[in-house]
Amino acid sequence: MSFGCVWLGGALTAATIEKIVVTSDTGASVSEQVVLANMDSAPGTTFDPKRLSDDIKRLYKTGAFEDVRTSLQEEPGDKVVITVTVRPKPVVREIIFEGNQLLKTKKLRDLVKHPVSAPVDEAQVVKDTEAIRKRYRDKGSFQTSVETIIQKVPNTNDANLVFRIQEEKRMKLESVSFDGNVLFSERKLRKTIVSKRHWWNVIFRLGGWYDENRLKMDEDALRDLYTENGYLDFNVLSIEKKVDKKEKWIALTFHLVEGAPYKVNSITFSGNNRFSEEELRPLVHLKPSDTYNSKTEREDLQRVRSKYEVLGYLDLRCYPDLTPNSEAHTVGIEFRINEGIPSRVHDVYISGNEVTKDHVIRRELALVPGDLGDAGKIRTSKSRLENLNYFETVEISAVSTEKAEEKDLQVRVKEKKTGQFSVGAGVSSEEAVLGFVELTQSNFDWKNWPSFRGGGQRLRLRTQLGTQISNVSLSFTEPWWLDRRLRLGLEAFYNTRIEDVYEQQNIGLGANVSRPWDLSWLKSHLASSLQPLAESWRQSTGLTVQQVTLRDFDDDVSAQMADEEGRYTANAVSVGVSRDTRNRLINPSRGASFNLGGELTADALGSYGNIVKFDAAGAKYFPVFEDSVLKLAVRAGVTDGISGDEPAIFDRYFAGGAYSVRGFRRRDISPVDENEDSLGGKALLTGTVEFIQPIFERISGSVFTDLGNVWEDPGDMDPTKMNQSVGLGLQIDLPIGPIRLDYGWPIATEMDHLSKTGRFHFNIGTTF
Known part of the structure; x- marks a missing residue:
């Protein structure tokens, strides 16, 4: 950008603009109207250098010009002529x-x-x-x-x-093999590297292309595996590549030198002034005489860093310096520390958010101006922003200011599309054939017309149509209601399901408010090993207003079943607490989930009766061996009427089926009428013990036992009288969708109407 003018001192600042001349330095035609329309300076107005400078910036922002220059010519009568010379973009x-x-x-x-x-x-x-x-x-x-x-x-x-x-010629990866490996099997090494040929590449002929760029990643992954077991001399000598004559397939052979494991002979610290070596040494779990482990070393390093980070040492530099002895196969570890000085956050600057509003980003940050510059909280802030799933990349960096003890935080994001349109289909033993259409905007803003984006809210419209069920729902979520960490959920729904002898229709509205449950007061009274139990809790309160219609009963149903027919108003309030520490929502391998809730359906709300319900459910996942997982799950529930009211069939419990007690038909575990049609009960107890073992990548097998029962009255509940099954399961995670197959055999039944033959459960779904 250039700005040229001919004037001395302030002589022209009071001059009147006589005219503005627009020219091009390339000889190309330029629309004078476009140029003048983007300038505040105009003939007849008083000349203002700052206004002209802003005009130049505005012309650049149009994107139509590569260069903009101005010159001034003083005219008699205290007047000035402005010449604007532009270079139009091609x-x-x-x-x-x-x-x-x-x-x-x-x-x-x-x-x-x-x-x-x-x-x-x-x-x-x-x-x-x-x-x-x-x-x-x-x-x-x-x-x-x-x-x-x-x-x-x-x-x-x-x-x-x-x-x-x-273009580069494409080749598919035919095979990967290894030479020189003794410590680990080829199967283990193949699982470690990135370059691999998956089984679905073979069966479905999807992907499996060779990528030269991945070889460096493969070498790093192999080196990490060996150094985690002490093999500091490990090296990939070469990677042999064999290409077929047609240049369509390539086979890789990794030639390895393993070496021998190293023992730790010393651990020292240098550069530490804020903390003594006696204060830092307990943070290091590696001990002299231990086999060196790079993973443990990284964890030790992070513990040392964390001790400084909470005090604001953003300039901290800490790294391990290894001194190996190749003859004795020992290694000395020196943790070198450059502490810097503590600092506080001066200000926070955000860039790259063209759609997402600033406050949506700021509310996820764990630091605000004035806080100590805790690098751990910066990482937490980065993780929170990434979990929003609004951005392709998130970068947070601390930048020095004029004061050494203050830092500015620069938050740079790159946004991605947050709207999604999905169409899917599936078939299962529970819902038969099912298709769905879903429209979701995960960064919704109801105030921002007409784009309705950027407010951090979520809107979802979903329609499911099948042979057994038909559902339509519209849901809205505001994660920061009233600018507090309150999650507001609103939903409108219309659901229809064909049961064995009747059809059930639910239509209504739901509202729910939840928030984190602060149990810090309890945490301080617990032993350190139990303190995590006071974390990750949420409280919730909800209201459901709905009308339930039971219709189209079979002609030969019992009188007891026929009495259920009709239209019910079932408005209810609910409260609950939950805790979820699973490492991932899909196929977790560790952690636990717990839910406890109560619901009151009351005639004071216009409902069909006064009904109270309590439910509790929990699941715990234990890593076993290398990749295996042990799952323990339990669910219990009771419901009953108040003042002589009785729960309707849709408020009672049923068990059995793919998502309950496998090996039994859906809803079969239940008190029945004279026709052996399930009526539901007022008490439920189910449990699962399942051992899950990966077989191949994306394929897992399981062995399970499920047990459960439903009783007519809460007082009849007896945990010693349970229906039980054992079985085998298979889960295949395909790129086009998951496939779940289970077969269960009943080994104990407490009800005469229950079948003792095995049952197959399956669920096949896809999204496209």
């Missing part, structure tokens, strides 16, 4: 692709969002180039290069946007 005449064979031009054109007949937008060109590279990577051509050329059209201000593509 206008894209045509978008051209060169060198593409793997991808058709039409496919590439759909990726490019830069418009024709518009000035060149460098930022959009970069995005389009990356979109083309990504599509080639998705197709297995990882080394394909894409060069962008702005090709001027002679004697015009037009240019062609040329994407020059140099």
Whole structure:
């Protein structure tokens, strides 16, 4: 940007602008109207240098000019003429692709969002180039290069946007083998590296492309595996590559030198002033005479760092320096520390959030101005922002200020699309054939018309249609209601399900408010080993307003069952507490979940009666051996009427089926009428013990025993009288969706109507 003028001192500051002349330094035609429309300076107004400077900035922001220069000419009568000289950006005449064979031009054109007949937008060109590279990577051509050329059209201000593509020949990975390995099996090493041929690549012919860039990652993964077992001399000598004659397949052989394990002979500290060696040494779990373990060393390093970080040492530098003795196979570890000084947060700056509002990001940060600069809390803040799933990347860095004891936090995000349209289908033993359509916006903002994005709310519209069920729901979630850590959930629903002898329809509205449950007062009274039990709790309160219709009963149902027919108003309030420490929601391998809740359906709310219900459920996951998981789960519930009221059949309990007690038919575990139709009971108790073992990647097998019963009255509940089954399960996680198969055999039944033959349960679903 340049700003040139001819004036002395403040002589022109009171001058009147006589006229503004617009010219081009390339000879290309320029729309004078466009230039003047973006300037506040105008003929007849008083000349203001600052206003002219703002005009230049505004012209740049139009994106139509590469350069903008101004000059001033003083005229008689205290007047001035402003000449604006611009260099227009080339206008894209045509978008051209060169060198593409793997991808058709039409496919590439759909990726490019830069418009024709518009000035060149460098930022959009970069995005389009990356979109083309990504599509080639998705197709297995990882080394394909894409060069962008702005090709001027002679004697015009037009240019062609040329994407020059140099494609790399693709090859599929045929096999991976290892040479020189003694400590670990080939199977273990294959599981460790990134380059591998998955079984679904073979069966479904999906992916499996060879990527040269992954070999460095493979070497690092193998080195981590060996150094975690003390093998400091481990080395990948070479990676042999064999390509078939047609250059379609490649086989890799990793040639390894393992060496021997090292023992730790000393652990020392240097540079530590704030804490003595006696204070730091208990944080290090590696001990002299232990076999060296790089993973334990990293954990020790983080414990040392954390001791400093909570006190604001953002400039802390701490790293282990190893001194190996290759003859004795021992290693000395020196933790070198450069402490710096404690600092506090001065201010927080956020950039890159074009859609997401600032306050949505700020409320997830664990630090505010004035807090000690705790690097642990910076990592927590980064994790929270990543978990929002609004951003492709999140970077938080501490930047020095004029005061050594103060730091600014710079939060840089790169946003991604948060709207999703899903169509899916599935088949199961419980719901038969089922299809769904779902529209979700996870960064919704009901106040931001017309885009309705950026407020950190969630909106979901879902429709399910099947042979047994038909559901429509619209839900809204505000995670920070009233600008507090209160999660507000609203839902409207219309559900229909065909049961064995009748059809049930639920239509209504629901509202729920939950918040973290602060048990810090209890934590301080617990032993250190029990203190985690006071963390990760939530409280919730809810209201449901619904109408339940039971209709289309079979002609031959019993009188007891026929009495259930009709329309019910079932408005209820609920309260609950929950705790979830699972390491992941899908296929967890450690942690636990617990839910305890109570619900009151009251005639004071316009309901069909006064009904109270209490439910408790919990699951615990234990890692066993290397990859195996032991799951223990239990659920209990009781319901009853108050003042002589009786719970309707939809408020009673049933057990059995794929999600309850496997080996029994859905809802079969229940008191029955004279026709052996399930009526439900007022008390339920179920439990599961399941051992889950990975077989291959994305395939797990399990052995389980389920048990449970449903009693007519709460007083009849007897944990010694349970229906029980044993069985085998198989779960296959495919790219197109999960497949779950279970077979259970009843080995104990407490009800005469229950079948003693085995039962197969399956669930196959996909989203596309």
